[in-house]
Amino acid sequence: MADDGMLMNFFIREDLVGTKSVFKGGRWKDRLLAKKSLQRRKDKKTRDEPLTGSNAVPAKLRETVSNDDVSRPTKRQKLDGAHPRSNSTATKPKEVVSSLFTYNPKAKPSAAAQTQTEDVPALEPSNAPLPASASPFTSLGLSPFLSTHLTQNLSLTAPTAIQKAVITQLLKEDSDAFIQAETGSGKTLAYILPILQRILALSKPSSETPVNGADKAGKLDRTSGLFALILAPTRELTHQISAVLTRLLRPLPWLVAGTVTGGATKNHEKSRIRKGINILVATPGRLADHLENTEVLDVSSVRWLVLDEGDRLMELGFEEEIKGIVKKLEERQDKRKLGRLNVVGLSERRTTVLCSATMKIGVQKLGEISLKDAVHIKVDTETFISPTTNQDAAEQKPQGKETAFLTPAQLKQSYIVVPPKQRLVTLAALLMRTFARKGSVMKAIVFLSCADSVDFHFEVFARKAVLPPKETTPSDQNSKSHQRTRKPEKRDTSPPKEESATEPNSTKRKLDIPTISPTPILSSPSNPSLMIHKLHGSLEQKLRTATLQSFTRSTDPSILLCTDVASRGLDLPNIDLVIEYDPPFSSDDHLHRVGRTARAGKEGRACCFLMPGPEEGYISILRSCAGGELGWVKGEDAENVLKKGFVNQITHNTTKDNVDVLTIQEGKWDDRATDWQLDVERWVIDDKCAGELARKAFTSHVRAYATHVVAERGIFDVKGLHLGHLAKAFALRERPGHMGRGNGNANTNGRRHRGERRRVSEGEANRNDGKAQRGNDDGLGGGGDEGQDAARKMRKKMREQAGAGASEFNIG
């Protein structure tokens, strides 16, 4: 770690003045400086004996420090608890606080050169619906009933390119499918619609036809059997898929969809299964559990199995569960073949659909486990040609070249190179600037590396700042109200009641939930009701659900601070901006994070924070994820962001009569940024809980930093972190002691830590370590020679697909 020679938190205890002192530890320069300082104070004590004391020394200490080392830029002295510009006669120990604006590493000129300010228009959307006239839903083979429902009730005018391709294929043949498409392109409807249409085509045998109304004659009901299973990696995603199903099934009340997920009450799930479910959405761990222990769960009529977010399912170590599920489906379906089916039109073969953004080894393995005769369906976005001319793009594509999964073409991405000390103020400035005007931005997501960091930043932004006035007067200096930071408000920590769909989205209700708060510190007079939410995997499931619901339904401008638990698959409406405050752990994570905006043809912006040095190497990865030269990736000037963010410092206070008062203070932007930072630092010092939160966040963040994928560890090298500077981003004046940086062991420690983070975040039990069992055909579907042969061919094809980039594979 580089050392910039800064004297951080260095102070000399009053009781040492006049005694013989031995200085140990640190650098020789610092020891010498401390010795000299002590000597001068001894001399002064002798000279001004009557004046000496705690009141006299602090006023001179700043001079002493700055005169001692003339080459060092002037630092602002922190007189513990008081504003640095005040002449307060504090009696507490004195310390020199590292300035936000000195000794900062600079961004490379190459990164600065890429900073462009002109607002170049973004490209044509790559995930938008196709023109309605050219491709109505009916042209895909969907029934007039479903097409009308989509257009009239769900306001969907036409399918997206991937929907067109998938629906046509799945309605045409019973073959398995591997769907690969960019974020926000409508994959959920792409696989649900054909399944639904097929289920609607089924009927009861005439002898079983109910006589309760001619319109229902022959139609299935919830007791007719479970026909489709959809597996998703997270509980949030299962609930989201279930919500899509509920909307689709509204005019079809005789069909029922349900969910089983970790964290929910098993008995409750069992009783719903007993009543009958036709389409079940599940997390793999909980489904495997039910298959083992819930006798009423009959999967003999399951004819569609969907594995959504396949890459994530494998990353989370669900391989064993999925193998077990596939095996049980095979066994129970085979047994049932011998018996009598109570449904007419049910195919003998099960169709499996695998959705994944990437074609990684894990996905290949998942394909080997689950797919038999698969068609690879994807839409070419390589050349960023709008869907109307996608045909041209396909024709222009060089033969044999694999298309990478890219960010949506219309997404405007930026990066900002910020020195570690300025990270927190720059984030605050960016959010203040973003939400300065009401209506300009509705919702933003900020991604952080770990749950502890989310908790800390949530408290930072949820508190009310008590900043010192611009010009301190003697009365101000004596006024405690300017020197004491208010403690974070106590929130009710009791678990929230589940919100019903019809419940009004009142602010009062939001405040009952400890993960939601107003953020006065980021609000502005023109946008006073800004709300902040937090989400991570260590929260109770009820809280996660309630938070997400509140953020989704909020009509107030809102910010969501979260870990990667919210990066995959979640479809949160009106997200205008995604901020990757902590860079993603892999480029795949980046694609998914920024994919929360710019969905279904809508506009969106994303901004990635990087630190000067090796991290600037990530700019080229951002560019390649955006499609190289054609992508919209710009650099933002960090100083500009600070200037704009701190152009008007807002103070938010509550009077005795409980009236909120916003005051605009004028002054220099760098002073305001410094005041803002010092205010947070004072809070962290004064409030024990806040201090603990900050230290935990810092330590967890550094550990998480060591878990970037191997390929990117040269860019995100934990050994190169300047921990002293980084501490300031957590409002700490020095790095917490006794923390391993994990060098040498960092990667393994870090890996384990990340694994833990993931397990907790998904809350699923019985996860295996994901050991590969290549060449073992167990659970590959079918068993026997035929099954093994199909699996072998599947493997071969998928490897070819990953390597050479054929656009389609079929195994006969």
Ligand SMILES: Nc1ncnc2c1ncn2[C@@H]1O[C@H](COP(=O)(O)OP(=O)(O)OP(=O)(O)O)[C@@H](O)[C@H]1O
């Ligand atoms: N044909 C359509 N026309 C307009 N909007 C659509 C259409 N199909 C889906 N959408 C909307 O697009 C959004 C994204 O859909 P969905 O969540 O299925 O995308 P996805 O491809 O699964 O994204 P991700 O890869 O991030 O999981 C949803 O809000 C959905 O309602």
